[in-house]
Amino acid sequence: AKELGKNNWVIFDEKMNEQVIRTSKLENGLKNALHSHEFMVYYQPQYLIKGKKLFGYEALIRWYNPEFGFVTPDSFIGLAETTGIINDIGYFVINEACKFILELDERGWKDITISVNVSPIQLSNQMFEDKVMNIIEYYGIRPERLCFEVTETAVMQSFKDNVDKLARLRKKGFKISLDDFGTGYSSLSYLKSIPVSEVKIDRSFINDICKKDEMNVKLVRAIIEISHDFGFKVVAEGVEENSQLDMLAGMNCDMVQGYLFSKPVPSEEALRISDNCMQG
Numbered sequence: 001a002k003e004l005g006k007n008n009w010v011i012f013d014e015k016m017n018e019q020v021i022r023t024s025k026l027e028n029g030l031k032n033a034l035h036s037h038e039f040m041v042y043y044q045p046q047y048l049i050k051g052k053k054l055f056g057y058e059a060l061i062r063w064y065n066p067e068f069g070f071v072t073p074d075s076f077i078g079l080a081e082t083t084g085i086i087n088d089i090g091y092f093v094i095n096e097a098c099k100f101i102l103e104l105d106e107r108g109w110k111d112i113t114i115s116v117n118v119s120p121i122q123l124s125n126q127m128f129e130d131k132v133m134n135i136i137e138y139y140g141i142r143p144e145r146l147c148f149e150v151t152e153t154a155v156m157q158s159f160k161d162n163v164d165k166l167a168r169l170r171k172k173g174f175k176i177s178l179d180d181f182g183t184g185y186s187s188l189s190y191l192k193s194i195p196v197s198e199v200k201i202d203r204s205f206i207n208d209i210c211k212k213d214e215m216n217v218k219l220v221r222a223i224i225e226i227s228h229d230f231g232f233k234v235v236a237e238g239v240e241e242n243s244q245l246d247m248l249a250g251m252n253c254d255m256v257q258g259y260l261f262s263k264p265v266p267s268e269e270a271l272r273i274s275d276n277c278m279q280g
């Protein structure tokens with residue numbers, strides 16, 4: 001038994017070691033990814049429920065590395081944050097989003113909004129506002145065309161600073177979306193002090209909305225009502241089924257996004273989606 005115990009330790013150790021090696025490999029990969037053009041931005045369409053009109057797209061980063069293959073954002077964003085690489089990744093995404101906006105412009109879509117995810121690290125970076133202004137000025141894009149998706153947790157960390165910063169961005173014309181709404185703490189009371197233009201109900205609530213879970217239905221309805229009272233638009237993410245769409249329409253939700261309409265797709269494909277909307 002002692003012998004076995006010893007072996008277990010060895011196995012455990014090796015596993016830990018593997019983990020450490022993998023993380024440091026991933027970290028090195030991440031450091032080179034921008035220069036090696038391994039990142040791509042995919043776009044997922046968002047629609048107004050009323051009139052079934054295309055409203056915008058959410059920009060979502062994709063990383064393909066020759067050694068690791070596709071690495072999902074959930075497994076590298078955290079690492080990008082702790083290493084600070086997230087700042088450059090973020091500016092890359094905003095740059096790409098601006099190029100995409102110009103392509104939409106050319107096709108006659110002059111007021112489509114592109115939403116980009118902004119991590120707490122990015123938001124608290126002192127250069128963020130200036131950099132963003134430089135980028136949109138370079139492309140000649142109005143701030144109204146961009147929406148920054150922030151999570152409650154992002155705002156909670158150094159609340160005053162981040163709220164001030166968001167308020168300034170909002171004043172300049174940028175839209176602000178409160179992402180993953182309902183998953184954090186003290187959501188409702190903070191709504192009044194965060195300068196958002198839109199609230200995005202987390203996928204987990206939408207998932208359960210048709211499972212005869214009365215509490216969940218009431219919760220979603222309440223979130224939509226309160227958001228409207230505050231003057232915010234409401235987006236539901238992760239809509240996969242028609243039954244969910246019907247429920248949300250009945251609750252006066254403003255916008256929807258999810259696999260029911262489209263997965264996130266490369267820009268060329270996203271442009272085709274907008275072309276088809278024009279015809280339809």
Ligand code: C2E
Nearest residue numbers: 060061073074077093117118119238239240258259260264
């Ligand atoms: P998120 O901002 O909540 O993004 C929504 C996630 O749900 C995306 O996963 C999207 O592909 C997925 N999704 C969309 N519709 C559906 C659906 O109908 N069903 C299901 N099951 N999933 C759906 P993704 O692209 O893997 O991104 C995961 C997270 O990584 C994002 O969550 C966001 O927090 C982060 N992320 C992605 N791109 C960026 C980025 O450019 N910058 C930063 N800071 N974070 C990013």
Ligand code: CA
Nearest residue numbers: 058117149179
């Ligand atoms: Ca998001």
Ligand code: CA
Nearest residue numbers: 179180202237
């Ligand atoms: Ca979300």
Ligand code: CA
Nearest residue numbers: 179180202203
């Ligand atoms: Ca999320």
